Amino acid sequence: MRMKEIFKNVETLHVVETQLLASLRTASLLVLLLAAVSCTKDTDIAIAPNTDTTQPICFEIGFAWQGAGGMQTRAATDKDFRTTWEDGDAIGIFAVKYKKGETATLAASGNYIQNVKLTYSNATGTWTPATPLYFPAEENMQLDFYAYYPYMDLTEINPPTQMAFGVQTDQSGNGFNASDLLFAKALNVNKGSTASLSFNHLFALVEVDISERADNTPLYVADKLKVSLSGVQNYAMVDLSHNPVYPIVITGISPSDILMHRMDMGDASKYVYRAIVPAQAIVAGHKMFTFRQDLDGNGSYADGNEFSLSYTLPAQADLVPGKALRYKIKTVETATPDPNHLYAVSNYYPHVGRVQGVVFSVTNGGKNGKIVSLDQSPEGLIWSSVDDRDFGATSVNDGQANTNTIKAYKLNNPASTVTFPAFEWCIAKGAQWYLPARDELRELYTPKAAINTALAGISGTTQLDDSVTYWSSSEFNKNNYVWNVLLLDGHGSAYLKSSKYYVRAISAF
Structure with missing residues (x-):
């Protein structure tokens, strides 16, 4: 598959360390x-x-x-x-x-x-x-x-x-x-x-850590990330009788790319990559590392998308026998999504850059659609702090309209002490996110297996859960009850607004 170059100008911060091996x-x-x-x-x-x-x-x-x-x-x-x-x-x-x-x-x-x-x-x-x-x-x-x-x-x-x-x-x-x-x-x-x-x-070790972005937020590296030490000499001649023994790189052999070894640092989102090579000098300007990942067109550099990028050495690197040269590289993402890109259900959105969600429905041939969030509320939340009040969030198929209704209520009633934790959890993700309506939640039922497969390719996500009930934004009647949906079967039920259920946000594109 042809890889997408999603980082036009990869800016890096680097820390080089050497420690005795x-x-x-x-x-x-x-x-x-x-x-x-x-x-x-x-x-x-x-x-x-x-x-x-x-x-x-x-x-x-x-x-x-x-x-x-x-x-x-x-x-x-x-x-x-x-x-x-x-x-x-x-x-x-x-x-x-x-x-x-x-x-x-x-x-x-x-x-x-x-x-x-x-x-x-x-x-x-x-x-x-x-x-x-x-x-x-x-x-x-x-x-x-x-x-x-x-x-x-x-x-x-x-x-x-x-x-x-x-x-x-x-x-x-x-x-x-x-x-x-x-x-x-x-x-x-x-x-x-x-x-x-x-x-x-007798050889040197090179280590690279790319677990963080330049803004110090975690970089979730999926299992399919491939990191290579590029264009290095991989053959040496050794005389065991020499004192000291010092391997000499064999010249005349074309340099090779070394697929590096991933080392788990005890955190599912943090790895370093290591390679062992003969001692040699790598000149400034050399493309030292390449990072490549292919997940069938889905995901992102941060959370699982296909990409191909490289790191250019800012200064000469001297690889010394028995020592490690350690790099910490922080990346700045500069990709711009194509507004005409066509999506399918279970694709990551956007198709380049950091993933925001997983597509669960499409319209306009895939140019438009809706995505579900990568996570859910860590615990059950109440819909509102009062039961016996009609807020006018009655649409069963337009959660954006219902969410806007609740926003308007808060804006028009600044002295009100009523809270809406389920809505607030969604709104906190950004202006484009909202609490789904009943039928939007039901749309998640059919593709939930494909959505969960996509979520499994991204570190730090939460899969759709058959065992929990999710709030919708749709009021069941004018007073006490609201629709929610159990994804085990896609059926809806009505519960008091002060009940606690899980929340999943969605967004339209």
Whole structure:
């Protein structure tokens, strides 16, 4: 479907923050968070020669201490950046051996341990190697361990000293987790000692928050919103033997758009979007983010409509390994609805800009019609504070006329203490809103399922409720009673004006 550009000039306020993801230094006293211990156990797999089968290699595997407010990027990370390993996560392990007092370097192949896969079990909290791992049989030997996540089947053309790694272009689901390249090493490990592997992040994280408008009102983002980090390099070359390990972006590959991962911030109307990419500089003027949503022509940027817009970077952005670059973007809506647009029942109104209501009836080929409000009164309201009075709101099909009658009564009787809470709730929405007449309420009965489907696509709305009775604006007789309608069957009844029932506003266009 061709998308509508409903924001002609997207104005933005931006806040850029960087926070430490993980220290890129290792030290002997690193604190390990959520560490899991793994040791080789007896198996039927053949044992490598020149190993001491009485000395299995044990690993303590975790994450480097982040400090207060430190950030992690795993898909298992919650909104506060607390990280855990997930069941089935797999890391690759290399080790080189050497005599004490000497040194050794990780090679492309032929290492003492060559890319052995360790898989995490959430049930046991342990890591299991694909093949048993033991210390060397020789005395006075030490091991240096190099580990990375996620595990890959490395070959001669993609060795650990020249490892090409590309982040997923779709990080909306599991691709986010699979893009988080982690690295750890443990040096000078003696026979019988535990190898402590404290993982750090080799790539950068970009986060964008678009949950508010420029006027600080909430931006209700529907489930179908797609946010992309646009035109970035997604491949890097990594040498695990280098100190420090620093991925180098592979040039000569066309930039990619990264579909970002949505993170629920604990509020149904508030999300942030995250993507993991190699370190790189993004120049000023680059179209950094694109926002796209398609709901079959209905809704709005605020509440569910199709749209396509972008955010242009005002200044160069430097993406650094192990750090997060955070944006908060506030939008200003500038769309103008087309007065000749043709609507159908269950469409959102207006067709661009912020949604005001859902269409429940149309005339003039769809150019005109009526909409029902996105919400209803939070509790039952009285029609008026007196029962035994005729106010002249007698139309059963024109709620606007009835509402105007009540407005005129208030205007012409300024000293009157009579109140009209049901009308006042509708009028408070704006001059175009009114309390529907009896037959206008009945019109909601037939399309109520389609209307509720439309309302379900908008955060913060209230669906039409079969279990409640709604006030109409139509007086039943000249004194005590007023019509109301139960949407369970569309039938009307008459009740005292001082009774309490729910209210739904409507408007004509």
